[in-house]
Amino acid sequence: MPTPVSPKQAALALGVSEASVKRWCDKGLLVPMRTAGGHRRIAPAEVVRFARESGNPLVRPELVGLPSATTAGPVATERALEEALEALKDGDEERLVALVTHLFGAGRSATDICERVLAPALHELGSRWQHGDVEIYEERRACEIVQAALHELGRLLPALPRTAPRALGGTLEGDPYTLSSSMCALALRELGWRAENLGAGLPAEQLARAAARRKPELIWVSVSGGLDSPELSRALRTVAEAARRCGAGLVLGGRALPAVAPAGARRCERLGDLALATRPAARRAPRGRVAGSRRA
Ligand code: B12
Numbered sequence: 001m002p003t004p005v006s007p008k009q010a011a012l013a014l015g016v017s018e019a020s021v022k023r024w025c026d027k028g029l030l031v032p033m034r035t036a037g038g039h040r041r042i043a044p045a046e047v048v049r050f051a052r053e054s055g056n057p058l059v060r061p062e063l064v065g066l067p068s069a070t071t072a073g074p075v076a077t078e079r080a081l082e083e084a085l086e087a088l089k090d091g092d093e094e095r096l097v098a099l100v101t102h103l104f105g106a107g108r109s110a111t112d113i114c115e116r117v118l119a120p121a122l123h124e125l126g127s128r129w130q131h132g133d134v135e136i137y138e139e140r141r142a143c144e145i146v147q148a149a150l151h152e153l154g155r156l157l158p159a160l161p162r163t164a165p166r167a168l169g170g171t172l173e174g175d176p177y178t179l180s181s182s183m184c185a186l187a188l189r190e191l192g193w194r195a196e197n198l199g200a201g202l203p204a205e206q207l208a209r210a211a212a213r214r215k216p217e218l219i220w221v222s223v224s225g226g227l228d229s230p231e232l233s234r235a236l237r238t239v240a241e242a243a244r245r246c247g248a249g250l251v252l253g254g255r256a257l258p259a260v261a262p263a264g265a266r267r268c269e270r271l272g273d274l275a276l277a278t279r280p281a282a283r284r285a286p287r288g289r290v291a292g293s294r295r296a
Helices: 007-014 018-026 044-054 074-078 080-090 093-105 110-130 136-156 179-190 204-214 229-246 271-277
Strands: 166-171 194-197 218-222 249-253 265-268
Touching (some): 044 136, 093 110, 110 179, 136 179, 166 204, 179 218, 204 218, 218 229, 229 265
16 A cells, blocks of 8 residues: 555545545544654545545545546446456556546445456456457456456555454365455455455365464355366365364355355355355354355
8 A cells, every 4th residue: 555645635635625634634534643743644545445435536546646547537437347348458457457446436345346347357358268359368467457456456445453353265276267266355355354365276175274274264265167076076075174173154156166065155156245145143054054055
């Protein structure tokens, strides 16, 4: 995250007077930090939080170290998917980062941006690749750019308290898809979880070992490809057993998830389902239930 800014810079970024910013600070609506000399400084993430919650849009985000809004104005909000696709096709990381920052600043959740803008843009790119209209290198480049946009969104989320519950997850051995798990981590972060993404292609035993050491309250696994069906079911059972041992909930999702998931797991179609599936009461399915038989 860029460095904290003065009330004057925050005011220019929000398009309001410095006096308003100071008043909001005094009322506790904007939470500043203090320099050694006692001057107020406001973290860019705090300015963004205030902009989202108060309905005062960031008119000059570049003044708090965020990408300029000039490449992603209000029109882009309506045609965000098209804009994202163009940025991906052109290999324009700056444009995609500016777009997601703008959408987030305008009040869209990071989860929603993943689900309604970034993932559909990748799906479209995939079908263009299938029809020979997109080169392999363009697809790989798009993944890198999306990863950068996710990273930026992560930096815009408010800091979590130290007491926030821990979640960890990733994709299993042979599954090379990185973005779905990164998006899960971001969505969980947004829900207040300290989400540790262990990345792609993880042997189930490693995930089990990480769970035993890190003692998460939640484990997620995204399944987009990789192992053959019986091997995948075995790997998922290993993870489910690890979750059971450390008392963690288990959420599963992804395009290639088998129809039957291990008992105790919650199955999700969408990132948006995580909100319900990770509520304390919902984290555990009753013993013996086959999670695949019930949509979370
Ligand atoms: C990028 C990409 C790759 C890259 C990925 C690189 C990387 N760093 O991740 C690489 C090069 C690995 C790749 C390889 C292949 N790919 Co590919 N790939 C894609 C592409 C374009 C995007 C994938 C992606 O990241 N999507 C974005 C994610 C976020 O979306 P998502 O997976 O749908 O996930 C969403 C939900 O499912 C859910 N979700 C997912 N997991 C979880 C978990 C939880 C807990 C929750 C709550 C939710 C959740 O939330 C997500 C956001 O909405 C897709 C197109 C597509 N339709 O997705 C093709 C696509 C998946 N690939 C395809 C193919 C054919 C292949 C290859 C076979 C190509 C080849 N001949 O080598 C290989 C197979 C690799 C393997 N071992 O499985 C086909 C699959 C067709 C099919 N029916 O199976 C697709 C659909 C393209 C197409 N239209 O033909 N691919």
